[in-house]
Amino acid sequence: MAKQVTLTIDGKPITVDEGMLVVDAAKKAGMDIPVFCYHPKMEPVGMCRMCLVEIGRPMMDRSTGKPLLDEKGEPKLQFLPKLETACTNPVSDGMVVLTQSEKAKAGQKSTIEFLLTSHPLDCPICDKGGECPLQNLTMAHGPGRSRFLYDEKMHLAKNVALGDLIFLDQERCIQCARCIRFQDEIAGDAVLGFDERARSTRIVSLSDPEFDSVFSGNTTDICPVGALTTADFRFGARPWELNASASICSQCPVGCNITFNTRREARADGRIVIKRVMPRQNEEVNETWICDKGRFAFHYVESKDRLNKPLMRKSGKLARVSWDAATKFAGEALTKAKKNLVVLASGRLSNEDLFNLKALADQVGGKAVLYSGMGGGDLTSWVGVGQGTNLGGMGKGSTIVVAASDLYEEAPIWYLRIKQAAQRGATLIVANPRETKLDRYANFVIRYSYGDEGKTVQDLTKKGKIGDAFVKAENALILYGSEGLGLQGSTALAAACARALNDTGHVGRLNNGLIGVWQRANDQGAWELGFRPEENLQAVFDKADAVYIAGADPFGDGLLKIKNAKTRPFIAVQDLFENETAKLADVVLPAQAYTERDGTFTSGERRVQRFYPAVPALEGPKPDFAITSQLAKQMGVILEGTSASVVFEIMVADQSSFAGLDYAKLAEVKSQWPIVGRGDLYYGGTTYENKDGLGVQLSNSAQRGEKFSLPRVQKVVALRPKEKKLLAVPITKLYDRGVTVSSAELLEQRIGEIYIALHSSAAELFKVSAGERVRLSLDGVSAEVQVRIDDTISAGVVLVPRSMGLPIHEPTAASVKSIRKAAVR
Amino acid sequence: MSYVLLRHRDIPDIGKLSVYKEHGGFEAFKKAVTKMKPNEVTDTVKASGLRGRGGAGFPTGMKWSFIDNKNWPHYVVANADESEPGTFKDREIMESNPFQFLEGVAIASYAVGAKAAYVYLRGEFWQIAKFLDEKIAEMEKAGVLGEKLFGTDYSLNIYTHLGAGAYICGEETAMLESIEGKRGQPRIRPPFPAVHGLYGKPTVVNNVETLANLPMILANGADWYKSLGTPDSAGVKIFSLSGRVRKPGNYELPFGTTFRQLIYEHGGGVQDGRPVKAIMPAGASSSFIVADDKVLDTQMDYATVRTLGADLGSASVIVIDDTVSLDWVINKTIHFFKHESCGKCTPCREGTYWMMHLIDRLHADGCTSADVDLLLNVARQMQNKCLCPLGEFSTMAVVTGIERFPQDFGKA
Amino acid sequence: MSLAKKYPKEVKQILAKYPPEYKRSAVMPLLYLAQSEEGCITRDAMQDIADTLEISVTDVGAIVGFYTLYHDKKEGKYRMQVCTDLPCALRGADQFMESLCSNLGIKIGETTPDGLITLEAVTCLAACDRAPMFQVQSRDGLKYYEDMTVDKTMELIEALRHVDKETA
Numbered sequence A: 001m002a003k004q005v006t007l008t009i010d011g012k013p014i015t016v017d018e019g020m021l022v023v024d025a026a027k028k029a030g031m032d033i034p035v036f037c038y039h040p041k042m043e044p045v046g047m048c049r050m051c052l053v054e055i056g057r058p059m060m061d062r063s064t065g066k067p068l069l070d071e072k073g074e075p076k077l078q079f080l081p082k083l084e085t086a087c088t089n090p091v092s093d094g095m096v097v098l099t100q101s102e103k104a105k106a107g108q109k110s111t112i113e114f115l116l117t118s119h120p121l122d123c124p125i126c127d128k129g130g131e132c133p134l135q136n137l138t139m140a141h142g143p144g145r146s147r148f149l150y151d152e153k154m155h156l157a158k159n160v161a162l163g164d165l166i167f168l169d170q171e172r173c174i175q176c177a178r179c180i181r182f183q184d185e186i187a188g189d190a191v192l193g194f195d196e197r198a199r200s201t202r203i204v205s206l207s208d209p210e211f212d213s214v215f216s217g218n219t220t221d222i223c224p225v226g227a228l229t230t231a232d233f234r235f236g237a238r239p240w241e242l243n244a245s246a247s248i249c250s251q252c253p254v255g256c257n258i259t260f261n262t263r264r265e266a267r268a269d270g271r272i273v274i275k276r277v278m279p280r281q282n283e284e285v286n287e288t289w290i291c292d293k294g295r296f297a298f299h300y301v302e303s304k305d306r307l308n309k310p311l312m313r314k315s316g317k318l319a320r321v322s323w324d325a326a327t328k329f330a331g332e333a334l335t336k337a338k339k340n341l342v343v344l345a346s347g348r349l350s351n352e353d354l355f356n357l358k359a360l361a362d363q364v365g366g367k368a369v370l371y372s373g374m375g376g377g378d379l380t381s382w383v384g385v386g387q388g389t390n391l392g393g394m395g396k397g398s399t400i401v402v403a404a405s406d407l408y409e410e411a412p413i414w415y416l417r418i419k420q421a422a423q424r425g426a427t428l429i430v431a432n433p434r435e436t437k438l439d440r441y442a443n444f445v446i447r448y449s450y451g452d453e454g455k456t457v458q459d460l461t462k463k464g465k466i467g468d469a470f471v472k473a474e475n476a477l478i479l480y481g482s483e484g485l486g487l488q489g490s491t492a493l494a495a496a497c498a499r500a501l502n503d504t505g506h507v508g509r510l511n512n513g514l515i516g517v518w519q520r521a522n523d524q525g526a527w528e529l530g531f532r533p534e535e536n537l538q539a540v541f542d543k544a545d546a547v548y549i550a551g552a553d554p555f556g557d558g559l560l561k562i563k564n565a566k567t568r569p570f571i572a573v574q575d576l577f578e579n580e581t582a583k584l585a586d587v588v589l590p591a592q593a594y595t596e597r598d599g600t601f602t603s604g605e606r607r608v609q610r611f612y613p614a615v616p617a618l619e620g621p622k623p624d625f626a627i628t629s630q631l632a633k634q635m636g637v638i639l640e641g642t643s644a645s646v647v648f649e650i651m652v653a654d655q656s657s658f659a660g661l662d663y664a665k666l667a668e669v670k671s672q673w674p675i676v677g678r679g680d681l682y683y684g685g686t687t688y689e690n691k692d693g694l695g696v697q698l699s700n701s702a703q704r705g706e707k708f709s710l711p712r713v714q715k716v717v718a719l720r721p722k723e724k725k726l727l728a729v730p731i732t733k734l735y736d737r738g739v740t741v742s743s744a745e746l747l748e749q750r751i752g753e754i755y756i757a758l759h760s761s762a763a764e765l766f767k768v769s770a771g772e773r774v775r776l777s778l779d780g781v782s783a784e785v786q787v788r789i790d791d792t793i794s795a796g797v798v799l800v801p802r803s804m805g806l807p808i809h810e811p812t813a814a815s816v817k818s819i820r821k822a823a824v825r
Numbered sequence B: 001m002s003y004v005l006l007r008h009r010d011i012p013d014i015g016k017l018s019v020y021k022e023h024g025g026f027e028a029f030k031k032a033v034t035k036m037k038p039n040e041v042t043d044t045v046k047a048s049g050l051r052g053r054g055g056a057g058f059p060t061g062m063k064w065s066f067i068d069n070k071n072w073p074h075y076v077v078a079n080a081d082e083s084e085p086g087t088f089k090d091r092e093i094m095e096s097n098p099f100q101f102l103e104g105v106a107i108a109s110y111a112v113g114a115k116a117a118y119v120y121l122r123g124e125f126w127q128i129a130k131f132l133d134e135k136i137a138e139m140e141k142a143g144v145l146g147e148k149l150f151g152t153d154y155s156l157n158i159y160t161h162l163g164a165g166a167y168i169c170g171e172e173t174a175m176l177e178s179i180e181g182k183r184g185q186p187r188i189r190p191p192f193p194a195v196h197g198l199y200g201k202p203t204v205v206n207n208v209e210t211l212a213n214l215p216m217i218l219a220n221g222a223d224w225y226k227s228l229g230t231p232d233s234a235g236v237k238i239f240s241l242s243g244r245v246r247k248p249g250n251y252e253l254p255f256g257t258t259f260r261q262l263i264y265e266h267g268g269g270v271q272d273g274r275p276v277k278a279i280m281p282a283g284a285s286s287s288f289i290v291a292d293d294k295v296l297d298t299q300m301d302y303a304t305v306r307t308l309g310a311d312l313g314s315a316s317v318i319v320i321d322d323t324v325s326l327d328w329v330i331n332k333t334i335h336f337f338k339h340e341s342c343g344k345c346t347p348c349r350e351g352t353y354w355m356m357h358l359i360d361r362l363h364a365d366g367c368t369s370a371d372v373d374l375l376l377n378v379a380r381q382m383q384n385k386c387l388c389p390l391g392e393f394s395t396m397a398v399v400t401g402i403e404r405f406p407q408d409f410g411k412a
Numbered sequence C: 001m002s003l004a005k006k007y008p009k010e011v012k013q014i015l016a017k018y019p020p021e022y023k024r025s026a027v028m029p030l031l032y033l034a035q036s037e038e039g040c041i042t043r044d045a046m047q048d049i050a051d052t053l054e055i056s057v058t059d060v061g062a063i064v065g066f067y068t069l070y071h072d073k074k075e076g077k078y079r080m081q082v083c084t085d086l087p088c089a090l091r092g093a094d095q096f097m098e099s100l101c102s103n104l105g106i107k108i109g110e111t112t113p114d115g116l117i118t119l120e121a122v123t124c125l126a127a128c129d130r131a132p133m134f135q136v137q138s139r140d141g142l143k144y145y146e147d148m149t150v151d152k153t154m155e156l157i158e159a160l161r162h163v164d165k166e167t168a
């Protein structure tokens, strides 16, 4: 434990860790020293001068090293003539801090008065009004009346787009640099800066595109005034009109804790709608941050295209029918199929939904298939990260390996937290065939060729310095993904990772183990519950008598085709949208969005977390688990559990890794640092305090001491395309045309056009150049795409982003053709 | 008396390496490197009583002894930013007696174990930087800079770094930021540069004039230096005399010279024979001294000037005669500081802007007593709250101008 | 073309002044180099410097914005920067400036119609004993002109105009 020191603040004795700043010590003791520029997660800069206090330090006798005493035997104190900033001064023994003295109060008041000389008094129309630190601190510490002539106020631009997502009101900015420092220190994207100086100082972004960062929304949370607002929410509502419901982000496997702010809205015909997504503090998951995808992509749940009635195929056409008719119809077909029933579901569904689907498949002897192009989830159940794992607590002594994943694009908050762990001293090893943003923070970067993933990880424990860094580390984690990999390749990679960890004793303990960088929020949950992906989905489909597809669009994604219309299986689809698969279905069952109900997701770190209903459900759709039990009932299978919590209880009884959990446990909270929310807005930002649960991390087999036998690492034969062909490999982009993103109009520009990336020598070979539109053909499909150049990949490779319109599920041969040439001819 | 710092006035070609060498050039540095331990050099400088000439007057040897010896490498930075209105002494040293200054940099570097030193020049000294680069190259060629000097293991390189128009970069931590390729905004202190300086390493920052003293101190001994000047302020000082005097310019004089001697004997008296009304002893950052006969006979050293309610600072003495109204003077200083505030901290950024509006208003409409009071109040409100001294500096003329010359502000 | 390609020797020399792990230090000298190339600092030049030093272009722009001797807009070929600060003003700098304005027919901050001279008022240039004075900033760097009169200044401008015509 750190050394303790005792000081007094306004007469109250306080004992805290040595090195803590006075402002934090006060906060810990429940006392507020006002701040603007200080933020507990960033380095102090002492620039706003809001936290001025008087600090007295005991005078020391140089010869004895003991404090000098006055006549009364009290230690003599030395106060500087200047007021000091509580945010930059660390505590020391015997220190006396006065925050309420005449002098200190005058200092605080004058800072407010200075700030208000150029701040507009537009609180009534300001987005921050109601949750504004400046407004609150002015009430608490400011002068009552302005001595600055209104006519002499600076008049500046009020709607400066700092990029397409964030707007700046230059008049409201108080130059605290929180946003700039966040981008630089925390996000690692130094895309904001100050232009000019003195009173002309203003925030700018010169990156291309402007404010080029996937963390930009967080700056609006920590901005202590209404200077930064999101394009999405600005002028959208007043903070006090909003309701807040706790939830979990559904966009990636990190499982960020979020809050949905909702309001009844005339423009939406009086419905209650989601106005914004805010981070909700969970220091072990996302701290107080979320990425922009999580913040801005939620619109899909409110899409106008949502299904709201069951559909049934009648004389070739899908027609709206009642729930009874639809389930009866589907139930009969599914019953007939018996063990030839295939349930195909994705990690977009909650644990409860997946559990019911799996139970149904099991009861009739059918098959539960995970809709996923990435393997290895069984291994993460065995040797996944131990309970208590917290990236935020890792630093010196820990080694983190990131293999075959571009975390900035795939799981931004993991990127952010691993970057910080590296900055705290953890050894970071990044293994990827091309450059990724995380490389900058890596101690070791391993470049391998696509296809050599498994081998690369197997060698990890052998190579000199890198091997030592991994083998000898006190703690070691591996995050593996599916960059350039299909199911087979990622399964092999997972096996190699699991072995490396197991062989070096990095399993079964906290801050050790394997993490899958899944493509969906609850893929890990699906694995836990026994869903397994299939290498040849088409074959499984062709053999089945009925398939029940939930939360997936295999036809839209180009993974399934109807080969024979006569012998094709019966298709039941359960989804939010009438996707390509639904269009071919015999019956379509409309599901509720997760924002309309409760349930749980299991994150990639195997933390089970609850989400709660945020908006009233649409009329028509039902929760997935309920639809499944209704169908089951038709089939004579009883799936108890009328509510998500009851399904969860049944699931817990059935699943050893979930043992001991219930909804109440998941809803437990403990006090977290820094303190955020409510009156502490000025301190931690508008991040929500977590009152609804921090979730519970599952134990794993290694930790429980269960026996398991790791599979051999399958040799993957690397594809070597013929001359004139390239090896096309899938990569993942944060903003794609996936169903959970594409309805967010705001992100349109960031999603951009479909593109491919080539090495410049490949571009030369095919006579295409950067920015040009070309035709890419692979696996019998082709599309027009834009060319980008990436010289960090090898010449024989073309990178194809997933979910951008061109189906690619595993490495395959492709050809590139210039269309410009054809046109000339 | 012969010159200590402005030796080119005695020896016109001292800016040539051969001439400098003929006059004992680099002997002091050689002696330090070959015959003295670094701490002996520091002790000599301590004993000489040399205080920093950049403005704060901090004892130079003592500053060096604070350097953190647990953290390496160390750096020396020569402050050649010289941007205080009224200061133009470092420029003359560098232009005309460059080797003595560079030798001083070398001695300081040896004393604190620095193997690299930077000379930070204000961007306007573009030509001087080029000139110094040539002089540094000559020194390298002559073997007094570079690897393994004088057959020892000690190596030293000196580099110039040009600012680009920012008064605040004269403040030492802003200067370090600027060398690091950042906006020249001051850092919070502590930690001081001696612990956490350039690139986070222990660093000594000294003014050009301070450094130019060092070869002479090592050559002639601490006692010799101490014998010049006053007990409080040892040695000689270059007074940059400007304003309403007949012969403005640099005057190298021992501490303890009186204002009257400086202005009348050396500066040729006030233009048009007018009386001195006010003196700003430290450039635009000064408090005003009300000039009367007694004051004119006051000795100029750090302690005595303080008894007049002002700081001697960099001794850039601006003389104001009775034809000038002080509201005009503070109009100039306020606009200066408003332009030069780095914008980092609230009281300075907003306060200088506010003061500018108030002084503009005073000039537009004539003085109303309430506006003057408000101006005084705003200036006072800035005091003791700013992150660095610039903000405080901006208030000195305002507060002392209104308090000491109320009649110039419509208050009798 | 990038500075590093066009001026390999200069760029190398500049980078050699600073420890390799703190290349960022080279931003100010590189900006001077870019400015001497174009007369001002273009967005492309900022990007080029950012790439060379592996910092963000916003960081480079923030430096350009902070320091007054960097210009991101093209103005007069010669920037005549007259010190009108207190010590110079006590010696007639304001009147000098006024006469220059009326002789050139422009206001402070403006550029002569032929694009030759931009007239600027600046803070102290450390030449207080030689007022009136100014410096001329151009692509070739900076030059001081001290103890000036309006006549001498107008002669200088004529000479600059002449040089300008000859080189054009």
Ligand SMILES: Cc1cc2nc3c(=O)[nH]c(=O)nc-3n(C[C@H](O)[C@H](O)[C@H](O)COP(=O)(O)O)c2cc1C
Residues within 6 Å of the ligand: B051, B052, B053, B054, B055, B056, B057, B058, B060, B079, B080, B081, B082, B083, B084, B167, B168, B169, B170, B171, B172, B173, B205, B206, B207, B208, B210, B211, B388, B389, B390
């Ligand atoms: C706003 C401001 C401007 C300063 N300008 C200069 C300057 O131009 N030259 C200088 O030598 N010191 C200047 N200083 C003082 C330096 O911060 C520092 O104290 C000095 O360089 C130390 O050197 P010395 O101990 O040799 O005097 C300035 C300080 C402040 C606060």
Ligand code: SF4
Residues within 6 Å of the ligand: B168, B185, B186, B340, B341, B342, B343, B344, B345, B346, B348, B349, B386, B387, B388, B389, B390, B391, B392
């Ligand atoms: S006092 Fe002025 S110059 Fe100093 S930090 Fe504050 S704003 Fe910057």
Ligand code: FES
Residues within 6 Å of the ligand: A034, A035, A036, A037, A038, A045, A046, A047, A048, A049, A050, A051, A052, A085, A086, A087, A088
């Ligand atoms: S100076 Fe302490 S909070 Fe800003």
